[in-house]
Amino acid sequence: MDEHTHNTGDRRELRMARSMCWHCQSEMAGEYFCDRCVKVQPVSKDLDYFSCFGLPRRLGIDTNVLEAKFYELSRAFHPDFYQNKSDAEQTISLGNSAMLNTAYRTLRDPIQRAEYLLDLEAGAVKDIRTTPPADLFEEILELQDTLNEFRASDRTSDDASALRSKLHVDRTALEQRQREMETQLLQLFGRWDALQDRGEATDQSRAERNRLLKDMRSILSNRTYVKNIVNDLVETIA
């Protein structure tokens, strides 16, 4: 049995364990509402965001389906519809709505979605340690020096305008790099999903899985570093 199906198995058990209606104690078959007393049920904390929307745990998801499901559930849980209900139901409606919003925001953005999925999967990999990008760090700190120099300068001086042009060039180069990273990420996402779809349990597929997790982790991290310095550049020289 590979890790993937094993995980799903665990989750099914968890869901079974809470499959009793908090109100009428009857067996729950429906997802978020009791079939018998129709009371709203709390979304389990163990439910991941993908399952929450009934989506497969993939990096490429149909965002139209995500949005449609989000609206459907938002309506179902909306606190406005629970104003005349019991305190317990109001609390559940609030909790579910909050969870739903976070889940939607996370999955809507491809980068956040990947960060989230990596967190989910990292439990199994234990350790996605990547080598810190020493060169990138050096570069960022050096750029930071130039930025500070520019900030301290008399903006109208020749020196300042030379610095500004240099920073403009750096900015363009970094933005280009950021785009390249995003392209690389999308390729990795595709390979990850394909691997999941194949669902093999060989040593080879496990090695591939760990390699992909590590590669995604390191590009995602580097992208954050680059994004931060780009933001700083934009703010300073704008």
Place this chain on the structure above:
Amino acid sequence: MAYSEKVVDHFNNPRNMGSFKKEEEGVGTGIVGAPECGDVMKLQIKVQNDTIVDAKFKTFGCGSAIASSSLATEWLKGKTVEEAGKIKNTDIVQELNLPPVKIHCSVLAEDAIKAALADYQKKADTK
């Protein structure tokens, strides 16, 4: 959320900002980053006779990260290499009154100290 007075003080008057030449004898350099927030920290120590005689830092990040590394360099000066290895992120949290969301900044500072010490050791061993 407001920064504590000590954080603001270190942020406005950072101690020991700057850098040493990496190749210089007795200098250990640690560069670390926090992938969650994108902060980058460089911390350097200068060691003579097993004692840290000087320390410098350069940090690109939030106020708490700057304050954490600034404080770390202050603490490092005058310590032996062994004592320096005992500085914990929790000490920094306590001194600066860091809120829970900023604890990772102190972790980054501890990592930077460890990296600088390791680099110094490596250089000393290969001499």
